[in-house]
Amino acid sequence: MENKKVIFSGVQPTGKITIGNYLGAIKNWTTMQEEFNSIFCVVDLHSITVNQVPAELRKNTFDLLALYIACGLDPQKSILFVQSHVPAHTELAWVLNTVTMVGEMNRMTQFKDKCRKHADNINMGLMDYPVLMAADILLYQTDLVPVGIDQKQHVELARDVAQRFNNKYSPTFVVPECYTPKVGAKIMSLQEPTAKMSKSDENENAVVTMLDDKDTIMRKFKRAVTDSDTVVRFDAENKPGVSNLLSIYSCFTGKSIAEAEVEFEGKGYGDFKTKVAEAVIEGVSPIQAEQQRIVKDKAYLEEVLKDGAYRASKLAYKTLDKVYRKVGFIPRVR
Ligand code: ATP
Ligand code: LTN
Numbered sequence: 001m002e003n004k005k006v007i008f009s010g011v012q013p014t015g016k017i018t019i020g021n022y023l024g025a026i027k028n029w030t031t032m033q034e035e036f037n038s039i040f041c042v043v044d045l046h047s048i049t050v051n052q053v054p055a056e057l058r059k060n061t062f063d064l065l066a067l068y069i070a071c072g073l074d075p076q077k078s079i080l081f082v083q084s085h086v087p088a089h090t091e092l093a094w095v096l097n098t099v100t101m102v103g104e105m106n107r108m109t110q111f112k113d114k115c116r117k118h119a120d121n122i123n124m125g126l127m128d129y130p131v132l133m134a135a136d137i138l139l140y141q142t143d144l145v146p147v148g149i150d151q152k153q154h155v156e157l158a159r160d161v162a163q164r165f166n167n168k169y170s171p172t173f174v175v176p177e178c179y180t181p182k183v184g185a186k187i188m189s190l191q192e193p194t195a196k197m198s199k200s201d202e203n204e205n206a207v208v209t210m211l212d213d214k215d216t217i218m219r220k221f222k223r224a225v226t227d228s229d230t231v232v233r234f235d236a237e238n239k240p241g242v243s244n245l246l247s248i249y250s251c252f253t254g255k256s257i258a259e260a261e262v263e264f265e266g267k268g269y270g271d272f273k274t275k276v277a278e279a280v281i282e283g284v285s286p287i288q289a290e291q292q293r294i295v296k297d298k299a300y301l302e303e304v305l306k307d308g309a310y311r312a313s314k315l316a317y318k319t320l321d322k323v324y325r326k327v328g329f330i331p332r333v334r
Contacts, residue, residue, distance in 0.1 A: 010041035013060035020197035023184035024148030030072035070290035081308030088316035134158035193240035221277035232264035
């Protein structure tokens with residue numbers, strides 16, 4: 001790889017990808033891939049920490065890979081692969097488990113949330129999720145992890161684990177930084193704008209997915225919860241609904257929030273919501289067409305995965321061999 005900084009990120013193939021996932025993560029990766037050595041993963045191992053239907057998981061994995069490419073991730077420029085194809089992720093996670101404390105896992109916000117949501121399935125994988133994520137990141141000597149704000153705590157854990165390992169053995173891992181975009185790092189639910197838009201939300205109207213059709217997108221934005229005021233102004237605390245729509249508009253049009261506020265001065269919410277929906281439709285339509293084209297070409301996608309796993313493995317095993325040596329394992333003769 002060229003001598004550039006490394007970025008690594010991933011999304012779980014757990015269902016329909018939302019515009020939150022796109023704006024908080026994937027969209028930023030597409031610009032960053034020009035500047036960094038970029039590695040993007042479909043994190044299927046993470047996804048089975050909550051119940052999945054096997055046939056759907058397989059379909060979601062192909063769908064998500066096709067979406068990555070449709071959004072502009074280029075398999076020539078970036079390494080695109082599926083996490084379970086590179087066993088070094090689980091191998092490193094095991095070692096990192098031994099420098100991670102149960103107490104710190106118990107404090108993870110996402111773990112606590114998921115325990116509440118999936119009270120009938122609080123499995124060890126759910127608790128160990130952040131350690132596997134640390135392994136994903138540290139295996140590639142990652143400098144920067146571009147994610148939405150909800151993942152910040154996990155990236156911080158990866159930093160702590162890296163530092164702890166480096167101190168206990170000797171410098172081994174790059175200590176990664178978290179990167180979140182200025183606008184779009186936390187897109188809110190359209191129905192409950194104080195809560196994050198999440199692909200597992202049961203209320204369909206709360207979530208706009210990357211593959212929603214035009215009418216659906218328009219309808220969801222028209223029904224978006226705002227407030228009893230009439231002014232289009234950014235104020236996340238007092239006007240969360242309107243502020244969320246402004247953020248979405250800004251991300252899709254490339255206009256600043258201030259420019260958008262000026263544009264909608266004196267206009268009603270109806271007009272504003274229509275314009276936001278139109279901007280989203282314009283942004284996602286070409287991606288949808290590409291995704292539908294690419295997903296049909298299984299031979300191509302399988303080739304991308306094969307090549308991605310090969311390139312990722314080479315980097316990953318370099319780090320894993322080093323880790324095994326440091327902890328005192330006998331080097332494997334290859
Ligand atoms: P789930 O509902 O299944 O937990 P999710 O929608 O939270 O899923 P993830 O797969 O956990 O999605 O997240 C993938 C990436 O998208 C992460 O970088 C995450 O920070 C980002 N992301 C998720 N939701 C949002 C959001 N509402 N706004 C901005 N970024 C988001
Ligand atoms: N936990 C992340 C997905 C994820 C990830 C990663 C993101 C798994 N491994 C490594 C960045 C780097 C989420 O979005 N839920």
